Amino acid sequence: MVLRLENVNKAYGSKKAVDNLDLKVPAGSIYGIIGPNGAGKTTTIRMIMNIIAPDSGEILFNGKTIDASFKNKVGYLPEERGLYKQMTVKEVILYLGQLKLASRADISSVMDGYLERMNLLDYKNSKVEELSKGMQQKLQFITTLIHDPEILILDELFSGLDPINIELIKDVILEFKKNGRTVLFSTHVMEQAEKLVDNICMISGGKKVLDGTLHEVKGNYGKNTVRLEIEGDGSFLRELPGVDKVTNFTNYYELTLADMSQSTTLLKSIIDKVRVNRFEVIEPSLYNIFIEMASPSREDIKELAGQDAGRTAS
């Protein structure tokens, strides 16, 4: 375990933001903390970053309680992004890199490579304020990597990114992992998280709902789910016999069946009504698992279905 949280608690006044949380982040993995807004993700991450102190519990990095030296080994992307608007791209990268004790020479030797990958090389000497929002996000992502950290901690990784940039950043994260490094990120967009994580931890109301590898988590839920893509209105799906639950995603439906052996009968009755583009038996989505486990509120459900990211997601 590269990072461990043991019985960590944090309360703001009488409200428990993080409630007895245990996390084990294996080295070389991509670890996702997933939950709706207000679940305690940012508080957890800020405690790992030593920005706020836990009320009780322990946070260990490589078996030792985190201290000031941890700050140099981590690359951190806060939930709310921001850079010096008056500095040039190059100055910002150099400054933030040096604050992590990287040398100017080391930073300069990798800077152009990252800028190139993020399509920002032409803006190297432009002021940050001249960059678009998306470009600033990519620049900030570069600053988290520039000092070659051992672990990346990315709060609300996908917020404010368009699909093309999400892909760019995913590639870099996967490559970072390939070099044996660890990535911990949080998101409320389950659809996106699912494509990236090895391990997950779902939290709700400051409490852990479940955790484990993606495979384990899904394995525990059996194959009673069908992914369905149709043309036209799918409101009739709920009325079909043998269907327990219908989840409406942006471009497809997820059906939870009472009995998997009835799937062929089900497909027939759907084909009678609409044109079917895809009918696939799949593992349940994280979203559905979360709904089942945490029984979240109506607002949380909306958010978790990725309606904000869904509009742009591929």
Added chain:
Amino acid sequence: MKKFLTIFKVEYAQVVKKKSFVIGIILTPLFMLLITLLPAFLAKRDISTPVKYAVIDLDERGIGGQLTKALERYKLDSDTARQAYDLVELYEFEDSERERLDSLRTELDSLVRSKELGQYVVIYPGVEQNDSVLMISKSLNIRTTSRYDNRISDILSGMRLEESNINLPVDSVLQMTRRIDMQRQAPGGKSRDFLTIYFGALIFVMIIFISVISFGQVLMRSVIEEKSSRVMEVLVSSVSPFQLMMGKILGLGAANLTQVGIWVLIGLGLFVFQGALNIDVPETVGEIIFNPVLVIFFILFLLLAYIMYSAMFALIGAVVSTDKEAQNFIFPITMSLMLPVFTLMYIVQEPDSAISTIVSLIPIFTPTMMVARLNIALPDAFTFTNPIILEATIGLLLSAAFTLGLIWITARIFRMGILMYGKRATVPEIMNWIRHK
């Protein structure tokens, strides 16, 4: 330490690279010259055109006539720096003609009001017994008043002299009774006039005031900006809040010293090359620039004032979220820095009074007050037998201790406040931050 140096360098470079830094270097001395020279310039303004005046003489001894003759002298000299006078009319009649006096005064009053007449003088009978001379004018010009005063007094002296049968020319008697102009000297034999001391002290106090206020506000804005742009969270994930605060305070402080250093160098340059540049730097100014005790104390107090007030500005930046909110807090800070400027008239007159001493030992007033007092005393050697040196040293230590305490408190508030976005911290919250580890 390395992180502190990185912040220090970046903060320094960010300020020094800006155009406003260069503009400040040029404009601030110009501004100070303007405020010191403007009053003198304004006072000289009206001399070119003669002032129109009238005299009503009810005394019947010819005082009015002598007065107008005396004032003609100024008319002849009008190309010198003196104000010239232009007589409109001399009215001489008896005191019994009250009605004529009343209507004449009404007429002249309206002329004064419409500025066609600068002033008029009414000389009542028996003027030497009861000081019954009146001058009616709109302006409060001290020189004009004293000119009439002196001339009429001289005329009366001459008259009394003639009545007393002493056979001497009037001028030589006036010469005999002439008052002396006393010069003050400090112990040690240095003599400077009041205005030189006043403006000397004022300039030093103003340099502290301007640099502390301007750089302190730069610091405060940069904290507010880092908070509102959320860079703050990235920063505290890399450095400790204390490193960040000290890096910012000292980085900007170095920029401040650079600016003052450039002024001092320009001042020294002007003084050293005054011959070549064909300018005349008064010796009294040179005494200040070349007084090592004064200059060293000044630089120490400037630094101390800067760090002390910067800690306050950093604190404000940490607890507010917008510039606008910050303005409420800046006012008391500005006032405490301005206090010596308001009270300088008194301090110059009584630099060693109990009040001056006590107030200058209150840490937040020490830097400016002590610099003002040192300027007045102008010590020529560093020795504790000189009370001002002893007091300045005590003041330096006291305010340094105060500053350390202030930094400790600010660091605790800063640490929490910088991550509080969008809402101003309440007093109970702040007290809580100071108490908790």
